[in-house]
Amino acid sequence: DIAVDRNQSLLVLDRGRGSILAFDRAGRFLAARPFQGSAEAEARGADARFVLDPFGTLWLLGSRARDLIPLDDRLLPARATRFLSPEDSIGEPRLAAIQPGGESWVYDGARQALLRFAASGRLRFRIHLGSAVSEVASLSDLALDADGLLYAADQRGQRILVFDTDGSLVATRVLGGERNRFSPVALAIGPGGQVAVAGAERAEIQVLAPVREAKP
Incomplete structure (x- = not known):
């Protein structure tokens, strides 16, 4: 997993060592910092992912704890209380995207659902992808634009699904087909709104x- 911080440094998750590796814009290695405490075991998991929010806070998606865990500067869990409540509200957190105000989206791979949480951690609503889209989606990445629209990469369906702030599906961008396959595995949104x-x-x-098309 990778992310770019405010200094334009590339952060890479090293699951084997349970560490974050940092590289500068030229690709030169800067430092390695190991996760601490309970975050170390989570970071070594085969499906470990991390998210960098707009304020520079690093969050770890813990599949064992079924939690979205904020980390401090030492890569220790920043709090002891759970972010996802009730405890059974999510089965397998695979992907996440965080808005500047603190609201977040989490993809539950076990239930094939998207969940939206308030900044307080309260579950606002859940979208079951099997009923929201024409075919069951297999999401590989999430990203939010400046208007609050959620872009979801559907690798199996070779498309990008776009959801409004209320959870409604507002657009589907088909990328490939049977003869010319293009299965999206990662996406990023630039300052001008372009989606890579x-x-x-x-x-x-x-x-x-x-x-x-985001609604107020």
């Missing part, structure tokens, strides 16, 4: 125009 999508089959990145 990396595919699994080819060393290629597609750049899409933004969808601007």
Whole structure:
């Protein structure tokens, strides 16, 4: 898993060592910092992921704890209380995206659902992908734009699903087909709203125009 911090340094999750590796813009190695406390075991998991929010806080998706864990500067869990409540509200947190105000989206891989949480940690609503979209989605990445729209990469469906702030599906961007496959595995949204999508089959990145239909 990777992310870019405020200094434009590239952060890489090293699951084997349970550490975060940092590289500068030229690709030079800067430092390695191990996770501490209960976060270390979570970071070594095969499905471990991390998210960097707009304020620079690093969050670890803990599949064992079924939690979205904020980390302090020492990579220790920043609090002891649970973020996801009630305890059975999520089965397997695989992906997350965090808005500037603290609200967040989490993809539950066990239930094939998207969950939206308030900044307090309260579950606002859940979207079951089997009923919200025409075919069951297999999400590989999430990203939020400046308008609050959630972009979800559906690797199996070769498409990008776009959800509004109320959970409604507002757009579907098909990227490939049977003859010309393009299965999205990662996406990022630039300052101008352009959506960059990396595919699994080819060393290629597609750049899409933004969808601007967010509701107030």
